[in-house]
Amino acid sequence: MGTERKTKTDIIFREQHDHEPVKFSEINIELQPDDVILAGHDEGFYSENNSWDAHYYLEVHRERLETDEEYEKRQDMEKFMKEDLKKRRYENYLRLKKEFESDETNSKEEN
Secondary structure, X not given: OOOOOOEEEEEEEEEEXXXXXXXHHHOOOOOOOOOEEXXXXXXXXXXXXXXXXXXXXXXXXXXXXXXXXXXXXXXHHHHHHHHHHHHHHHHHHHHXXXXXXXXXXXXXXXX
């Protein structure tokens, strides 16, 4: 299991306009040197089940280390997954062992 903290990316600002581009002057937060700014235009999509209108967007993404709570939760999940995987592999091993032992018994009976 990894013991290092992982980096998380948060969207700390998002603005969307339907008919005009979003301007950098609309960013109402203090930017940091490592912030990533994503801006673009989505052409939109229309279908029976899922549709959205064309729009302009601007997002500011910021990286941070995971919090103590997120770290503990991730460690618990990794431990659970490792134990669950081991249990499943063992169950699979027993199932295969039984299958091959019965095949051996059947082939001895045929001879």
